[in-house]
Amino acid sequence: MIRIRGLSHSYAGRKTLSNLDLDIAPGEFVYLQGPSGSGKSTLLRILNRQIDRFDGDISIDGQPLKRMARHEVRRKVATIHQSYELIERKTVLENVSLAGEVQGKPPATVRTESRACLSKVGLAGKEEMFPQQLSGGEQQRVAIARALLNGPAVLLADEPTGNLDPDNAERILQLLRDLNESEGTTILMVTHSSELVRSFPARTLFMKGGCLHAHEPDTGTLLHS
Ligand SMILES: Nc1ncnc2c1ncn2[C@@H]1O[C@H](COP(=O)(O)OP(=O)(O)OP(=O)(O)O)[C@@H](O)[C@H]1O
Numbered sequence: 001m002i003r004i005r006g007l008s009h010s011y012a013g014r015k016t017l018s019n020l021d022l023d024i025a026p027g028e029f030v031y032l033q034g035p036s037g038s039g040k041s042t043l044l045r046i047l048n049r050q051i052d053r054f055d056g057d058i059s060i061d062g063q064p065l066k067r068m069a070r071h072e073v074r075r076k077v078a079t080i081h082q083s084y085e086l087i088e089r090k091t092v093l094e095n096v097s098l099a100g101e102v103q104g105k106p107p108a109t110v111r112t113e114s115r116a117c118l119s120k121v122g123l124a125g126k127e128e129m130f131p132q133q134l135s136g137g138e139q140q141r142v143a144i145a146r147a148l149l150n151g152p153a154v155l156l157a158d159e160p161t162g163n164l165d166p167d168n169a170e171r172i173l174q175l176l177r178d179l180n181e182s183e184g185t186t187i188l189m190v191t192h193s194s195e196l197v198r199s200f201p202a203r204t205l206f207m208k209g210g211c212l213h214a215h216e217p218d219t220g221t222l223l224h225s
Helices: 040-047 070-076 092-101 109-119 135-148 166-183 194-199
Strands: 002-011 013-022 029-033 054-062 076-082 154-157 186-190 203-208 211-215 222-224
Touching: 013 040, 013 211, 029 040, 029 166, 029 194, 040 054, 040 154, 040 186, 070 076, 076 135, 092 109, 092 135, 109 135, 135 166, 154 166, 166 186, 166 194, 203 222
Parallel strands: 029 186, 029 203, 076 154, 154 186
Antiparallel strands: 002 013, 002 054, 203 211, 211 222
């Protein structure tokens, strides 16, 4: 599903990613850990084409990323962030609907699908509220509903629980794990929390100085470098 070969990237001559190779299978759930500044967000930004310039080959579902149109990447690869990135003056339903509107779908279809996605993340009944009227966990659920709207094959989650207390963080991770199982969405999740990784074990990658290492699921033991 995601195949990365020889991926390197630099910011102004400073290397951020060094010759990465990675395969992620369809429907897999993978954690990405590593110290601040090690290149985790850069890898995610390359995968969703926020960063266009890189060396090496990446394909998603067999399609070379560099040859995919931007709107195609946006449909296939959704991203959620630590800071939710919701529009304050729009309602929950409008925030989710935006993702369908930019893909040019008919408004009535978008509304119906948005309601269904909000229901999937446990927010039925909150459609007309505004982001500031919701808890942090609920705001992240809105962001997840928005990410799911176009049925992405891949969901990139950049520290999605970073602003949440431990209970809410676990609930959001549980939701992501449920969606991974029920929808078959491939999920790559950056997290600083080894506790969360231990509570829902899965393949864990460790990034250090722009290089990737693999960890054994649930023990954190380094396999190879
Ligand atoms: N727009 C930019 N211009 C120049 N350098 C950048 C830019 N964005 C990130 N960097 C640098 O690239 C390196 C990797 O950053 P990145 O954000 O990918 O790290 P990270 O592992 O996600 O860190 P964190 O856990 O703190 O989010 C860092 O040294 C950072 O300072």
